[in-house]
Amino acid sequence: MMTVLKNICLTVSIFATIFFVPTQGKAQLQSNAEKNIQEIYNTNPSPLDTIQNNQGKKNGGIDLIVNPEPSDSLIPTTNFNSISGKAATCNCVPYYMCDPSTNSITEDGTFDGYGVIDIRFNADDPICPSSVDVCCASNQTRSETLNPTPLVQRPNQPKGCGIRNIGLDFTLIGASQNEAGFGEFPWTVALLHSANFSYFCAGSIIHPQVILTAVHCVQPHNPGTFIVRAGEWDSQTTRERLPYQERTVKNIIKHPQYKSRNIANDFALVILNQPFTLDDHINVVCLPQQGAIPATSITCYSTGWGKDVFGSQGKYSVIMKRVPLPVVDFNSCQERLRKTRLGPNFALDRSFMCAGGQRGIDTCQGDGGAPLVCPIGIPSENRYTQSGIVAWGIGCNDEVPAAYANVAIVRDWIDQQMLANGFDTTVYIA
Structure with a gap:
């Protein structure tokens, strides 16, 4: 049992780099219930955590974000050493430089997708060193990038906010740790320390220039101390076809009723110095109407980046994850929490909603700020x-x-802050 319970994570493989919030003095603890709450929210780092983070050692999360690779690194690699140990007579190239078949490209640009990427660490077939590389036959290897038709130009493609991309660029197989597809949840962003590009929290794009995240993530930070990265997938490579984008922070707006003692009203807006350029893999998420209540029968998803679970090489270990979570109604959630060490008198703040609670879906040790999104509208x-x-x-x-901080109770507040700063509020309306 941990003596200090850290912020929720989506699985043990997800959100494993911890972000820390300040502790409160013992004088504020007036009851056993308050003491238990305080113990939960007390997430000060241990000296070892601090040392490991400063040294760039593995601490279970994104401990290093790689710099862009030179263009000549995309030259096909022949006679490569497969991780699986199986002999290969193919070229190891990024997926977008390999034809799925020799007759798949048409002159009108209707080619969509690049086939299949297998990210199983111990697969029987030859495996390339990078998660986005494939073992490509010589007669299918191209010297130029194969670009599918952009989503906005495809017929019958849904427009606007909150579109989850299924099968953008390639089909992913061997995803045993809830790995998301490339660009599948295009609103998810990573918050990175400016000094060393280490990951500490997540957030979501609600406007090309505005990020929604948690106050406890940004509370100790000044705008110049962190950056926001959008369009990331595998944090240990820059070989994806569509590159990530990074922006610096101009301003941070925290909910005025945020309470550090119990993290009530944990809502923050991060205003960027420049907007993101929306693309197939970068888009805004929709926001619910004020007071909307998600149905308890639906499955929602929370997304972020995971710890190393695939081996000592660290390959395929930090691909964006997606975790399916059922919504739990407020009263049921409060009752289940009262059966824990919080005690029978625990009162869940009304600024929260609940999800998860299924055995086998881990909810421990991780950072906050990540979005929990639920399906709306027609399934197609x-x-x-x-x-x-x-x-x-x-x-x-x-x-x-x-x-989870309940976004629907602050939709009006978000609209007010957006309008006060000159931003369009229609971008996140479905």
């Missing part, structure tokens, strides 16, 4: 709205739901 559109923000949880691998 694959449109999602952000219902929650990762806030806190208790226990691992058990049946206790986790608490």
